Amino acid sequence: MKNKGILLGIVLVVSNVIAQQQILTPTEAVSLALENNYGIKLANNQLEVAKNNASILNSGFLPTVTGNAGASYSIDNTEAVFSNGNVTILNGAESSRYNASVNLNYVLFDGLGRSYDYKQLQEQYQLSELQARETIENTVFQLFTIYYNVAQITENTVALNQTLAISNDRLRRAKYQFNYGQSTKLAVLNAEVDINNDSINLINSEQELKNSKRDLNVVFGNILDHDFDVDTDIKFDVLYNKEALFEKAKTRNIALMQIEKSIMISGYDIKSGKSAYLPTVGLNGSYGWNKNNNNAAAFLAVSTNTGISGGLNLSWNLFDGGNTITRVKNAQINLENQQLQKEQILVNLERDFNNAWDDYQNKLNIYKIREDNIATSQNNFDRTEEKFKLGQVNSIEFRQAQLNLRNAELSRNIAKYQAKLAELQMLQISGELLNVAF
Structure with missing residues (x-):
């Protein structure tokens, strides 16, 4: 009873130390990663770029308006001979010219090329959303790989602490027995040798735990x-239907x-390429102002013009050397390749899903067996400990029972977190990783 009281006291001390520290739940860990992980931040910035590209401002549907202005000044030496024979000489004759205009250009029809390009940009934005989601899924899985590694090492450390406490109690008992002959x-x-080994194992586990926590903090952006x-x-306790x-x-x-989104983008790329077969109709207009200050040799001293002009223009590229034909053919081949990739992904998906499902079921069963084995190992250790106290088993047999219990606990911890990661892998393949409560 006294030995069990000492062991219970050590466990309570360890529990109190743990309780004084912040317990980071899986939900809190996911929130921290989504907010601070650098990979996710980069993915969000790339998504903003795609959003800007998909804007109407980048579609080509809006007109272009340009403003132009200019001024010139000149000093001339002029000799003018009139029809009546008179000659006029002007030295340093000044003249100036000023102009300003606003010009508008708008494509009324370009073979629907703009429309398909704009739809491509919209699909590109949605593809970027999927790429950002993929980054988030990979980051969350990476997060839990490290998170559950920390959890496993934490439980291992507790088990090793208990092992060391038992070894210390055994040393005290051995010293008492030696002192009394x-x-x-x-x-x-x-x-003493066993205590040294247990101490080394505990020190290594504690250092491994610190390193794993640092790895986890990196996922949070430190x-x-x-x-x-x-x-x-x-x-x-979640029952999944395969x-x-x-x-x-x-x-x-x-x-x-x-890949489905890429197929849609390729379809629009083909249509956009074919739009080059059709003519382009454009609208242009301008409003201008001109003022000329002429020198004395000119017929008009000052002239000012203002006016509005507009017009339509049609351009039809009847043959561009085969560039459009080549572009369309290559786009069609690209679409065919992506359709083949989709078929390949479907085949791989079925294989990966079945592998992940079986892996999860196997590891879950292994965990349950390991969990049951803990009770057996604990019962065996308790019986061996009682016999050891009565002198019915030697220290080697007692140590073996102690190691069996420790190894059973460590194996249970490995199986426990491997089963959880297998579950998350299965959910990621199914596209449900971000839809479950952590």
Whole structure:
């Protein structure tokens, strides 16, 4: 009872230390990553660029308006001979000219090329949204890979702490027995060796835990300036339907959605290329002002003109050396390639989904077996400990039971988080990773 009280006290101390630190829940971790992860920030900026490109301001549907203005000044030496024979000589005759105009150009019809280009830009924006979503999905999966690694090492550290506490209790017992002549010095030395090994394992685990927390903080953009712990409570109480999940995969898988969007863009690219076969009709207009200040040799001293002009123009590229034909043919080949890629993605998707589903089911079953094995190992250790106290088993047998319990706990921790990551992998393939509550 005394030994169990000491062990319970150590566990409570460790629990109190953990309780004093911030517990970072999976939901909070996702929020921090979405807000501060550099990869996600870059993806959002690229999405803003695509949004700007998809604006009406970049569509070619709006007219262009330009303003022009100019001025000139000259000093001339002029000799003018009139029809009556008179001669006039002007030295330093000054003249100046001023002009300003506003010009408008607007394409009324270009074979619907602008319309298809604008639709392409809209689809490009939606494709950028899917690419941003892919970045978010990959970041979230990366986040949980590190998050659950921290959780696993945290539980490993607790298990190693318990192992060290048991070894310390064994050393004290060995020293008492040696002092009272009930055992040899060898039992004390063996206990000290085991404590050293357990201490080294604990030190390595604590260092690994610190490193993993730093890795997790990098995913957050290194914004956490204090120590934290993660939630080690994981539940597997969601019952997934394989057929329903696969149907979602065929409509929501991010790679499949991107190739479908690329196919739509290629279709518009073909139509845009074919628009070059049609003529272009444009409208132009201008409003201008001109003023001339002539020198004395001119017939008019000052002339001022203002006026509005407008017109239509038609341009038809009857043959451009085959450039349009080549562009359309290449666009059609590109569309065919993307359709083949879609078929390949569908084949790979079915394989990857089935692999992920089976992997999840297997790892979940392994975790349940490992969890059940904990009770068996704990029962075996408790019985061995009682016999050890009664002198019915030696220290080697006791140590083996202790290591069996520790290894069972470490194996359970590995299986636990591998099963959770397998579940997340399955959800990512199905396109449901961002639709579940963490």
